[in-house]
Amino acid sequence: MENDTPFFDPAALQDPTTWIIAGVIFLLLVCSGFFSGSETALTAASRGKLRSIADKGEWGGKGAERALELKEDNERLIGGILLGNNLVNILATSLATALFSTLLGEGAIVAATLVMTALVLIFAEVLPKTYAINNPEVSAARIARPIGFIIGLMAPVVAIVRLLVRGVLRLFGLRIDAGANMLSVHEEIMGALTIGHQEGSVEKEQRDRLLGALDLHERTVEEIMLHRSGIEMIDADADPEEILSQALQSPHTRLPVFREDSENIVGVVHAKDLLRAIDRLTRGDNAPGLAGFDIADVAMEPYFVPETTTLDDQMRQFLRRHTHFALVVDEYGALGGLITLEDILEEIVGEITDEFDTPDAPVLRTDAAGNYTIDGAMTIRDLNRATDWTLPDDEANTVAGLVIHEAQTIPLPGQCFAFHGFRFEVAEREQNRLTKLKIRRL
Known part of the structure; x- marks a missing residue:
């Protein structure tokens, strides 16, 4: 039995309705590309760059302001764009099926599916998204006003969709807050610095300084303080000559003063105040000399802070x-x-030394096996910064503390451990302190 339906009907091309439908499909594809590009531009645009454009008052300043307003509620923004995009895509596909039914008859569905898939993929998805992702801030500033107007028109429908979406998510125990940022600005900056360093656009020193400044609010004085075992103190009951000699020989400008017990800190003496007092007591014919010196007269009141600050x-x-x-x-x-302002600044800019600081031996030394020999008191943060490692510092501040925490004992010299992808060997131990460690990546 022969099929009387022609595969292609040339007479349909002479019908004005055919060309009107084709024109409408073309306009719908343009609208689909507009929605797709707008979604990519507004989601990829950096809030910081948009704010910079808006503050400078350059071209697109008003558009950047509007884009920032839209990004404040991402759920509403994405809902409105996806609603508009799906409406035009579905309508364009429906019209294309009707048009191809007139032109091709029985082969219309397959032809419409293939043609519309190609057109939507190339001209309504890949092309506008590629342009938008390469110029996100510029694109966002340009389309912010029209897309904002469209989202405003669709607001009632978008509100209903949001309620339905939240209702479904609650069934799975998820709650979404409007306008909530999934990634904080702090984390975004840290991630950008890390990626920039990996790609070579940010130097290691620059990355370390910026990350050090960003981390100050998360770290406590306990992590960087000089432990009490390393504090140089002045005995208030010592002879004035001994106190003067100690102050002159010390590389430190300020020294704590204790009386009877090192726990009993009664003041802090500044080298300048000490020298001024000695000068008054020793100059002049009627000067009483060092015998009249009392360190309590020049010592400042000690300033105590909790270790959790x-x-x-x-x-x-x-x-x-x-x-x-x-x-x-x-x-x-x-x-x-104890902690000083210099200690905090060193967490940002690195080690600060002056002409009175005692030069330290090289902190990191490698042997033939690739082991770093380090001081056990070295902080995990300093080791990570020097080697670009990622040893965790949640349970301990120093490398020795990390080894003791993981080993659950105070290991003996020669003992080896492997954890967090590294091999640790105890090189030296003094009493209960691990003074030297060898470490290398496994």
């Missing part, structure tokens, strides 16, 4: 109090160590 807060306190020196105490009030 964040570095950001402590730096503010140093600046507010016009002091650079604080003694750190634990929750029981026992002396734990």
